Amino acid sequence: MALTNAICTNCGKTVEVDKNKDAWVCPHCSTPFIVSKAVNKYKTKHKEINKKVKAVKKQSSDFEVQDGVLTAYKGNSEDVTIPGEVHKIANHVFENNTTLKHITFHDKIEEIGGYAFRGCTALEEIQFPESIKTIDIWAFRGCSSLKSVILPPHLYAISDALFADCTELASVELSEPIGEIGAFAFSGCKKLAEIEITKYVSQIGKYAFSGCEKLEKINIPEGVSYIQECTFANCTSLSVVGIPRTIKTIGASAFQNCTSLRNIEIPVGVISVDGFSGCTGLRAIEIPAGTTSIGDFSGCENLESIRIPASVKKISGGFTNCPNLLNISWPNLSENASNFPAYYETVIASRKTAGKCMYCGGDFKLITKVCKVCGKKKDY
Secondary structure, three states: EEEEEEOOOOOOOOOEEOOOEEEEOOOOOEEEHHHHHHHHHHHHHHHHHHHHHHHOOOOOOOOOEEEEEEEEEOOOOEEEHHHOOOOOOOOOOOOOOOOEEEEEOOOOOOOOOOOOOOOOOOEEEEEEOOOEEOOOOOOOOOOOOOOEOOOOOOOOOOOOOOOOOOOOOOOOEEOOOOOEEEEOOOOOOOOOEEEEOOOOOEEEOOOOOOOOOOOOEOOOOOOOOEEOOOOOOOOOOOOEEOOOOOOEEOOOOOOOOOOOOOOOOOOHHHHEEOOOOOOOOOOOEEEEOOOOOEEEOOOOOOOOOOEEEOOOOEEOOOOOOOOOOOEEOOHEEEEEEEHHHHHHHHHHHHHOOOOOOOOOOOOOOOOEEEEEOOOOOOOO
């Protein structure tokens, strides 16, 4: 098989094809295409890039290049083509350049340094070459005009705060080999409505998608074991969450203020459940058998019922400002009723008024004052 690069004529993604075949099916969009046309499209695109690269004078006065590393840019052009001898863009090179709108990379660049394009508020488009293997922290943070991104196919990690505060970013396509999404990676991307987390991702950092106000659906892949602090906090449109069986811990404030979340299915195997405070759309929740720790559910104003297994002995957080939570199924409720203010103030108070057992509502024996149902002694 004689493989060569081509561009799918339907979705525009780069694919490998057998150049001896007449037709091929795109692995990304499943659309058949004519091989010769797709190959020519790839060649045409790269000819245009090579022309731009050749047009840039080697060691132009606008660029400072040392041993193949672009260390500084002194120009003020809206359209910039990286010189052909550059294989790495150093840290901070274009940081806070508010003039730059378009950047052309050639296919020899392998690394983009930290903060390299941070604060480039006019940058509208990025087309990453396949050669890029590393993009360091904060590289595109605050690029507030950037609308879509397709990450290069050989990128294995999304670094911390890589696209944080890209407020116009609506579309992101992750490359399949990515195994890690760093802390704050897409935090504050207010228009990001959809993202598919690829199957090899095993770690998602804290605050990774916090404040993605348009994000409606997320499926966490098998292999992730920990939903970290504030990972999806303030994703106010998030209504569908897929949690895999590999998850062991849902961290503090992981889904805080996800007000559109109506239902959440927590799989068996999760040991610690936290992070749902302010989820005003939740009406019922079931904590799976085997869970031993529950955290903060405060501010779940419409939560009406909760089922907690006997494996949970105490609650580390609480259910304050949950005025409708009166239906609680938990074998250890009697010792922990004070963690549920609405229940305690409503149900317990009414039992006391009626002279019933405050723990189960049963009647007391006349002489011993011991509950006929649960065996606890009257203590009020």
